[in-house]
Structures are given as C-alpha cells and as structure tokens.
Amino acid sequence: MNYRHHFHAGNFADVTKHVLLVQLLRALQKKDRGLLYLDTHAGRGVYDLAAAAQGDSLARRPEHPDGIGRVWARVDAPAPVADYVALVRQCDQEWGNREEEAPRFYPGSPWLARKLARPQDRLALCEKHLEECAALETEFGGAKRVAVHAMDGYAALRAMLPPPERRALVLIDPPFEVQDEFAQIVAALREGLRRLPAGVFAVWYPLTVRARTEAFLAALRDMQPPPTLALELALAGENSPLKMKGCGLAVINPPWQFDQECKPILEWLAHALEPAPDGGARLEWIVPE
C-alpha cells in the first residue's frame, strides 16, 4: 500500500467528490430517521497541505492550488459549493490556520460527514493503512457515535450491512492502486445491495481511459442495480496526455431530484476548475429512475 492521499488532498477530484458528498448527506438528512455513514476507504480525516508538500520525496507540484485553491475565494459559487467551502474554512480554522488567503488544512470525507452528522446518525470509518488509521483514531476516537476500524473497507460492507438503522450512505473511495479495483468494487456493491437494497452507495472513480470507465459503468448496469446516476467532471478529453483526465461519482439509489440539484453544481465546477476545451461535466443515468 504505497498510496498516500496527502499528496492529492484538496485537488480537483477531492473538490468534486466532497461537494457532491456534502450535497448527498444534506439531501439524505431531509428525512429525520438516522442513518449509517460508512466510509470504506476513509483516509486520515484531515490533511496538512503544507506538510504534504514538504514530505514529498518526488517534489511534485502541489495539486490543491488547482482544486480548492480555485474555489476558495469565489463569491459567485452556487449555494451547495459555498456550503462546502464554508465547511472547508471551518476545518481550516479549527485546525489553527489564521491565514485567510489560502487553506492550510483540508478536510477528508470523514471530517465532513462528522461535521454534518445529527445526533441520530452514526459513522463507521474504515482505513487499512495503519498510520492513516492512527491519525483517524486521534481525530475521532473519542467522538460519540463514530467508530474507527483498521480494516479492509470491502470486508466492512459484509460486516456492517444491514445496519440497525436500515438506512445507509456508503462511500467507496479506493486509491485504485491495484489492477482489479473496479472488479472489487463491483463485487462489494453486489454484496452491499444484497444486504441493503435501499442503501445509497457512492463510488468515486478516476477518468483515465474512456473504455475502462465505460467497462465499469457497463458492469454496474449488468448488476441490474436500482437507479444509478453517474456524475463526471473531466479536466481534459480522451486524447490528453494526462493520466487522470477527470473523475466521477456513481451513485446508486440517489435521493429524489439529486440529478437536478447536481447539474448546476457540476457545470459551475467545470467552469471554475478551468478544464481544457475538450473537458467538461457529464451527468448520465446508468440505470434510469
């Protein structure tokens, strides 16, 4: 396991995923009944953007200026993006950044979910990398209704579903370090849906080679899942030399009207994140409602 999310924290893919995650949680919380938020690949919870740059032996160019850096100070953001940026600012301040100009600390998905959790909600955060998991434990270990698990996130779907609440949002956000990651996701979804057919499953995926993305979406379709929406943001088109050209979030059982809520968000992000002329946003029902 070589992947460290530190080097990517706050990049365009994190911005896209986290804006949609906040929107998804807000939509699900319109119903009073509590829910389980299961983060199968949780990461460390909060990232120090300055430390990431210093600790990078490859001296890569930091990615966050082209992500959170592009939306941080925008005054024309639509309400859901402004909502997300306000949460990022809150995390940054709570972690001690007094500098308004740029963020120093960036929240991961567990931090955002924890901030939005109501008393009736519960969080299960799984992280296999022991160092990342220790950081997660330090951040959330003592928190009420939050459980941190040093375990394989795919096994968590078997171990934790169905939850007593009978409602869950499962975020599957793997590092795509291994060749068969898409196959593992599909197998996990099959199991998750068998255990909780009405659960909401959100899967983050990279846009590399279009054929690979289409094969994944076709495999989802073949499972005959409940309604499934694919939300994508491409920074560059198929012929770009960039390895990761964009990213997507496939959402099984999205809340009512989630597609209509997300369309303007994606379109705004597609503008704000300054994609190449052949990039842009895409929203498609993989399995229609």
Ligand SMILES: C[S@@+](CC[C@H](N)C(=O)[O-])C[C@H]1O[C@@H](n2cnc3c(N)ncnc32)[C@H](O)[C@@H]1O
């Ligand atoms: C993309 S990062 C997660 C980012 C996080 N979800 C967020 O949005 O802030 C992927 C994480 O999965 C962890 N990981 C890799 N394989 C795993 C597995 N099988 N089970 C659980 N965690 C795993 C990595 O250590 C890494 O921290």
